Every structure is written in C-alpha cells, then in structure tokens.
Amino acid sequence: MKHRSGPDDSHQSLFILSTGDRDGIADLVRDQGWQAIAVRRRAGAVQRYLAGDALIALVDIRNVKDPLPLIGPLAPAVEASGGGLIALMDANRLDQVPELTAIGVTHVLSDPVTPDALRAALACAQAMTDRLGGGVAQARRARRIRRGDSLFWHFDPRTRRVRLSEALARTLSLPTEAMNPAALLRRVPRADRAMVAMALRGMIRTGRLASFVHGAPGGGADRMVHHPRISDGVVVGDVEWLAEGHHRDMGARDYLTGLRTRQDAMNWIETHLVKDMTLLSLSISQFDRMNAAYGQVAGDALLGRIARRVERMVDEVTGPGPIVARVAGTEYLVALTGDHAAPERAIFLARRILSAISRPFNAGDHLIRLTARCGIAQSRPGDDALHLMRRAGMALADAKQAGGEGIRILTADHRSRQVDTDQLETDLRLALNRGEIGIVFQPQYPVDQQRIVGVEALARWNHPKYGPLGAGILFATAERSDYMLPLSAHIQEQALRQAANWPAALSSLRLSINVTAADIAQPDFMANLLGMVDRCGFPRARLTVEITESGLIEDIDAATTLLAAMRAEGLAVAIDDFGTGYSSLAYLKSLPLDYLKIDSGLAQDIAGSARDRIIVRGVIHMAKSLGLKVIAEGVETEQQLDLLANEGCDMYQGFLRSPGVSSTELVALVSG
Numbered sequence: 001m002k003h004r005s006g007p008d009d010s011h012q013s014l015f016i017l018s019t020g021d022r023d024g025i026a027d028l029v030r031d032q033g034w035q036a037i038a039v040r041r042r043a044g045a046v047q048r049y050l051a052g053d054a055l056i057a058l059v060d061i062r063n064v065k066d067p068l069p070l071i072g073p074l075a076p077a078v079e080a081s082g083g084g085l086i087a088l089m090d091a092n093r094l095d096q097v098p099e100l101t102a103i104g105v106t107h108v109l110s111d112p113v114t115p116d117a118l119r120a121a122l123a124c125a126q127a128m129t130d131r132l133g134g135g136v137a138q139a140r141r142a143r144r145i146r147r148g149d150s151l152f153w154h155f156d157p158r159t160r161r162v163r164l165s166e167a168l169a170r171t172l173s174l175p176t177e178a179m180n181p182a183a184l185l186r187r188v189p190r191a192d193r194a195m196v197a198m199a200l201r202g203m204i205r206t207g208r209l210a211s212f213v214h215g216a217p218g219g220g221a222d223r224m225v226h227h228p229r230i231s232d233g234v235v236v237g238d239v240e241w242l243a244e245g246h247h248r249d250m251g252a253r254d255y256l257t258g259l260r261t262r263q264d265a266m267n268w269i270e271t272h273l274v275k276d277m278t279l280l281s282l283s284i285s286q287f288d289r290m291n292a293a294y295g296q297v298a299g300d301a302l303l304g305r306i307a308r309r310v311e312r313m314v315d316e317v318t319g320p321g322p323i324v325a326r327v328a329g330t331e332y333l334v335a336l337t338g339d340h341a342a343p344e345r346a347i348f349l350a351r352r353i354l355s356a357i358s359r360p361f362n363a364g365d366h367l368i369r370l371t372a373r374c375g376i377a378q379s380r381p382g383d384d385a386l387h388l389m390r391r392a393g394m395a396l397a398d399a400k401q402a403g404g405e406g407i408r409i410l411t412a413d414h415r416s417r418q419v420d421t422d423q424l425e426t427d428l429r430l431a432l433n434r435g436e437i438g439i440v441f442q443p444q445y446p447v448d449q450q451r452i453v454g455v456e457a458l459a460r461w462n463h464p465k466y467g468p469l470g471a472g473i474l475f476a477t478a479e480r481s482d483y484m485l486p487l488s489a490h491i492q493e494q495a496l497r498q499a500a501n502w503p504a505a506l507s508s509l510r511l512s513i514n515v516t517a518a519d520i521a522q523p524d525f526m527a528n529l530l531g532m533v534d535r536c537g538f539p540r541a542r543l544t545v546e547i548t549e550s551g552l553i554e555d556i557d558a559a560t561t562l563l564a565a566m567r568a569e570g571l572a573v574a575i576d577d578f579g580t581g582y583s584s585l586a587y588l589k590s591l592p593l594d595y596l597k598i599d600s601g602l603a604q605d606i607a608g609s610a611r612d613r614i615i616v617r618g619v620i621h622m623a624k625s626l627g628l629k630v631i632a633e634g635v636e637t638e639q640q641l642d643l644l645a646n647e648g649c650d651m652y653q654g655f656l657r658s659p660g661v662s663s664t665e666l667v668a669l670v671s672g
Contacts, residue, residue, distance in 0.1 A: 013037060014122070015049045017070060018060035018088075025060060025088070025113075032119055042070055046077050055083030056125045062090050062111050068103060072614070075104025076360050084125030088113065102613070102643075151239035153226075155181070168239055172217055189215040203228060203235065211256070211300065223258070227301040238301050240308070254326040256300050257307035265325035265333055269385040277379040278341040280334040280350055281392035282310070283400065284357070285371045287330040302361060302368065307332065309356045317349045333392070343378065343409060350374040350407050373399040376409040398473045424473075425481035427463065432490050436462050437474070439494050440660030443669060444512075444631060444653045447645035452670055454510035456546070456653060457495030458660045459487075484518045492529070496536035496543075498663050505670050506663075512544040514576060520547060526565055533571075540570035546597060548576050556590055564592045574631070578602070578619065588626055596623040600634020600654070606643040613643070620647045 014029050016022060016038035026036035037054050039045055049057060057078050061067040071087065078085045084106045089096070091110040100108065106128060109121040151168040155161075161178040169176045172187045181200055188196050192214035199212040213225045226237045254261050260268070269277065284306065291299040303326070310332055311324050318340045325333045334353075336346055357372045375395025379388050391410055399408040431437055441455035461474045478487045492513050499511045519525055533540055545566060547559075563573045574595035575588075588596070598619060606616045623630050632644050635654035644652060658669060 013054035013056075015039075015054040015057040016060070017042065017045050017057065017074065019070075020063065021060060025058065028113060028115070028118055029058075029122075031115065032122060034122065042073070046073050049074060049077050055129050056086065056122070057083065058086040058088060058109070059105075060088045062088060067096075067100065071100065071103055071105060079104060079359060084128050086121050086125055153184070153237045153239070155235040155237070157233075157235065187217045189217070191215070225258075225304065227298075227304075229298060238298075240301065240304055257304045257326050259307050259311075259332070260323055260325035262325060262327040262333075265323060265327060265335065266385040266389065268323055269335055269388060272335070272337055273379060273383060273385065273388070276337065276341045277388065278336045278343070278346045279377050279379075279388055279392040280336070280346060280353070281327075281375040281377070281389075281396040282332040282334070282350075282353065282357075283373050283396055284330040285373060285400075287370070290368060290370065302370075303330070305361055306357060306370070309359075310334070310353055313353045313356045314349065317352055318345075327389075331396075333389070341378065343376070346376050346378075347407060347409060350376060354406060371406070373406040374408075375399050376407065378410065394473070397476070424477045425483075428461075428474075428477050428481060428483055428487070431461060431463070432486065434464075436464070437487070437490060437494070438462055439491065439498055440662060441495075441499075441511075441666050442653050442660040443658045443666070444510075444651050445657055446651055447641060447649055452509065452666075453651065454512060454544070455666065456512040457491070457499075457514070459491045460660075484516060485522070488514075488516050488519050489528075489532070493532055493536065496533060496538045500537040502663060503667060505667050509670075510542050510544055510572075511538065512546050512574065514546050514548075517548065520559070520562060526562065526569075529566075530569055544572040544574050544595060546574045546576035546595075560590055560592065567592055567594070577633070588622065588628075593626075593628055595631055596628045597631045597633055598649075603632040603634055603640065603644065603652075603654075606647070607637065607640045616644075617647050620644075620649055624648050 012033065013035040014037065016025050016029065016036055017040075018025050018038065019040055019042070022038045022040045026038040029036045035054075037048070039048055055078075057074060059067075059070050059074065061070060064070060067087070067089075071085070075085055085104055086107045086109055087100050087105045088109045088111065089100075091112075094108070094110060097105075097108055107121050107125050109117060151171065152165045153168060154163045156163075156178075159178070160181070162181050162184055163178045164172065164174055164176055164184070166176055168174075172184070174183060174187060185193055185197055185200070196212055196214050211225060211227045213223050215223055224239055226239050228235050228237045230236075269279070287299065290302065307324070307326065314322050314324055314334055318336065321337065322340060323335045325335075327333045334349070336349070339345065340349075354372050354374060357370055361368045361370070373396060375392050375398065377388060377392035377395050383391075395408045395410045399406055438460045440458050440460055442458055443452040444454040444456065445451065446453060459471050459474055474487070475484070478484045492515070495511065495513050499506075499509075502509070515525075515529070522528070529545070530540075533543060547563075566573055572594040573592070574597050575591070575593060576597045577599045578596055596619075598616070602616060602619065606613055620630050629650040630648065632640075632649050632652040633654060635641050635644065635652040635656045637656060641652060641656060661669065
C-alpha cells in the first residue's frame, strides 16, 4: 500500500541525482508515494538540494568509475540537514560500501532496483532521519526546525510580487507562484499583522532591511523569524523557527536568538546559586570572517541557528531545567544545576555542543562551517553570579588560547579566578623565581603501537591565588607583558633539565620542546639553544625543536638557513600546529625538516566530512612524499586514530591515550 504524504511530511520528498536514469528513478520513487526532486547534472546539485525541502538524497553511481565527484560535494549538505544519503550502485561493486560510507553514504541500494528494495531503503533512511530529529514523538517538530534553512521568500521591488520556496509555501499553505505580499500577510496571526505589515512597508519604502518575528500560522507555541537580505537586486527573506516557549517573556530575551539576555541569565544564576551550579561559556571562533564573507544579516540569522543547536543539545543531554543565554556578540552561556553540574556531565555536554556547532550550516546555496570553544566553571561557596560568570570567562579565554579539544574547566577546588590581568603580568615576573611555572610531558605513540616513543614538553602555571593556569593564559600574559623571551627560555631549560635526569626506563624517549617566533628572531638564538642543551646534559640526538608555522612563513629564506644549521648540529626539527594559520603546502619543499605536526583541529577533521578527509589526506600525503614523518596532535577517538593511520600518519598524541603528565607519572606509564 502506498504511503500518502501529508502537507507537513517533508521527509516524503526525495532528492535524486542521476546522470543517466533520472526519470526512471523518479518514476519508481513516485510509485512509492514520495515526491521526487530529480536532477541530471552534478553542477548545481548541492544548491538544488539545499533550496528544496528533501532531507534524503539518492545518488545513482551505477556505471560510474569514480563516485567521489558525485557524492563528495553533496554529502556535507545532507549531513548539515540531518538527512540520509542513499547510493544506488551495481550489485557486483558492493565491496566499495566501506569506502562509500567513509565519504558520507548512509544507505546503499543495489541494481536491479525492485519496489520492495527501494521501499526498504527509503524506510531505513527515513527512520534514521527521524532518530536524528530526537525520536519518533518529536520527529515532525525536529524536521521542521532542520528545514529552517530552506524556508525563504523572494520579493521583487519592480513587480512588487513575492514568491515562496516550496518548503515555506507548504508550511504556510500558500502557492509557490508569485503573489501579492498581502496574501503572505494574511497567513500571519492577527495579533502580529500590524507589526509585520509595518516592517514590510518600511522595507519597500526605504530599502532598509530589518528582521521581524511572528507567530506560527494556526497558533501554537512556535515563532517564525524572517531575516531579509539583498541578492541581485531582489530581497530574499531567510526564515527560521524559534523553538517552543521562545515567545514568552520576550522582554528578557535576546532579540536575535530568542535566548535569555546576559542580565536575565545573571538574575537566574543569582537566584539558583544556593545549589551546586556549573556554567558553560561558549564562543564561536572567527565569526567576523563569516560576517565579512556573507554579510551582517546572514551573520545575525546564523546566530539564531547556533542557538537552536545549543538548545537542542542541552535538551537532549539534560532535559528541561538548564538555561541557555546569549551573553555577548558570539558568546553563549549554559547554566547547569544539580546532578547535571558534575564536572564529567558538564564536559560531556560541552563536547556534544562543540560537535553540533562544527557540523555545517545551510545558508541559502552555501555551507558554512564554524568552530567553537568552551570554558567551564563550577560554583564555590561565597560565589555570586558576577564572580562565577567571570571565572567561566577566564576558562573560556584559556580554551581559546590552548589547543586540543577546545574545552577548559575550573573545578570548585580551585581558588577564585576573578583574574586581574594587570596583576597577572606582575605576578609572572615573580613566578619564575618562585618555581610556579611547571612542566608536564604529553606522550607520543606510534599509530600502530601502544608504547611511548617520545613526549612534548608543555608549560603549566601553578598560581598561588588562582590555581592552575593553562598555557593559553600563561603565554597570553607573557605576550602582553613583553616577557615572552624569558618565559620561553625558562620552559625550555626546565624541560631539558628534567629530561636529562630521567631514569633508565625513559632513556630511549625523544623530547620535543617548543620555540616561538620571538625566539627564532633573535640573532644568537641557535648558539644559546645549543649551549642550553649541552649544559643540561640532554643528548642532542634525542631532541626535537618544534617551531610554529606562523613563525616561519614571514621569512622562508631565514627559516631555511636556521633549520639547516640546527639539523647539522644533531637536532631534529618539526613544524608545529600545521593547519592553524594560512598553511601553504608548497613552502614545505623549501624547509629542511624531520617532522610535520598536524594541528589538533585539522587532525580531528579526519573523522568529519568527505571534504575534511580530503584536506587532511592531502597534508599527510604531501608531507610523506617529502620524506617527513607526520605526528597528529589532539587525537581523541579510535575512529580518528584509525583514519589517520590509514592515511600514513606515523605518530600521534592526545587525550585518547594520555594528557600531559609529570616525569614520575611518565615513568609509571612507560613501565606499565
């Protein structure tokens, strides 16, 4: 029996890409009661998918020698929409399924296609889409929210006619053909019509664009927000859903996202601080570049979409109770109480939120990728809202500066972190003499073995008032106070002295120390470094000097000379954090290197979309072709490790195996 799709059953539309049998597949799909949106050409296919309301896509790769050009560009768009991707393939090529799933395929359908097999594939893809929406009971609302990126309208000022996208027309029960704006206005709840009419008339009369909000047609708790923008002389209105409950208490809500404001969040925190509380402070990285590329209006709309993802993840992990607020331009706050305030629960939620934000966003016919950082602070006796929020802000500042997964936590055991930055600069000059700057060693492992072969020396500041401060705050303070050179030399010498006194169990380990751009700019840098190594008694043959790529790019010729001289003296040389700046694979051929260290963010992309994997694969293969060993930083999952190993990565470090440890703990790890 055919399934009949209702007016709001967006999951019953299927996007089809077939270069050879578009119409035949479309007919089979329609026989199953699905609406077919079918194209022949891969050029523009992603834009067609994003503009439509289908969540599930089917790509015909029968008789296609290389499926990547067809599937690769479409897979991130399907993932961003929370949909499924079906590959229709030849039955004698099913051995390619693992490769296809690695680039984004979620289901396969083999030729010849029977109605039963097609029905089963569509049902499985639909069930997966429903699960991504939060379960069967919430599937319809979740699909509607996911479809917010494909809800839009066009208004032509010359004809004064408006045309709706298919998804918006279905939502408002209106036709897709051009109409008078009055027809759109009549679908707005009566209480909101005057405000919407005023916004539309003002836009037509002055050309100024302003977002506006109204209730959903037919009532209910949801709200719809319209974000107008100019595109080729036509006004385009991007529409998104605000989740239930956001219409209430709008006086205490942020006008762009519908979240609580900073002041309202502070009031709530002050009221609930009698209980255990943990704050998550989130910041979106490099949002200004996104604004520059797509415009302020698109940026404002994206802030709301980020808010929806944060809210959905909080609701999924904790259920009702926690609050979510927008406290600054691109900063969000989540307040947890009770059992959810435990550190391990807060870190778990932070990881889920950062993962959700990293998934692509649809913006018209574009995909936008963002990253985020998170600082976590637990309440302490005597805290008020301001102090707790400031401590969360300090944890966030540390997370922004540090590498790894982008999360930093201050537990309740730490002293107050209401940090006076001017005082920190003064304290840093005393910290070296007081022995407050400590060293930890992060183990490095071969990708195919469990044994430790080397370590990277990392700095920690054990501040007498604020407790442990990570490298992010430490180096940021040093830069502000023009104290980078003494600090860097101190860290290098402490690491070398400790390593020189390691017991026999660690005698085979390599040691990596970091040098900064300020270090290598000094004319006597190499002589001072070699003198330090020899005084400490650490063997040159076991030492690797890691130089950040940003310190090299400015003067390739000088860097080439310096690195060649260090290698001639028996040191190994690595480029650290490759992938964080404006990386150029081409300049690697000019530099005499031993290792290339892939930045944690780039290494973690190996488990992302097909395009992410292509970029990481290109970096690794280029380095290997130049005879370099490749070390991946920030590896957190077995999946990341397996993929990196398959691409030829030699070594890795990260929380999957071990954080930074003391020399004593390192001995236990190696001996155990």
